Amino acid sequence: MLAVVPMLADEDRMIDREDLPKKSQVFLNEYFANVEVVYVKADREMGVVTSYDVVLMGDVKVEFSRGGEWTSVDCGLDRVPDGVLPQGVVKYVSSKFANAHVVEIERNKLGYDVKLSNDIDLDFGINGNFLRIDDWC
DSSP: TTTHHHHHHHHOOOOOGGGGGGHHHHHHHHSTTTOOOOEEEEEEETEEEEEEEEEETTTTTEEETOOOOSSEHHHHHOOOGGGGGGGGHHHHHHHHOOOOOOOEEEEOOOOOEEETSSSSSEEETTTTEEEETTTTT
């Protein structure tokens, strides 16, 4: 029986949108106010929440850190709202890839990984400055 208790502590749990950190709620209200929430999941390790996964209608997925900061936004084939993107990303994509738009962005310690609607992946620094085209053939 004691061996089962630690495993249960690591289970991810479905939660209500209202149980997200305030920062996450503000983000969703600002950029996805009219999009229905399918589910919200709290990811746990050792019984402690490490991140949150939010799935919205229309194949939109947003991940948040335990503190409520967004870490990734995946809009499927639709456009990630420009307000989510660093200004440098918006400027670079609109000038170099006028016929494409950002469909996914992931934030990490070094910067941003961006996927465009034409399947090109771009890397940007933490300040939104262009670094390179990723996986260019």
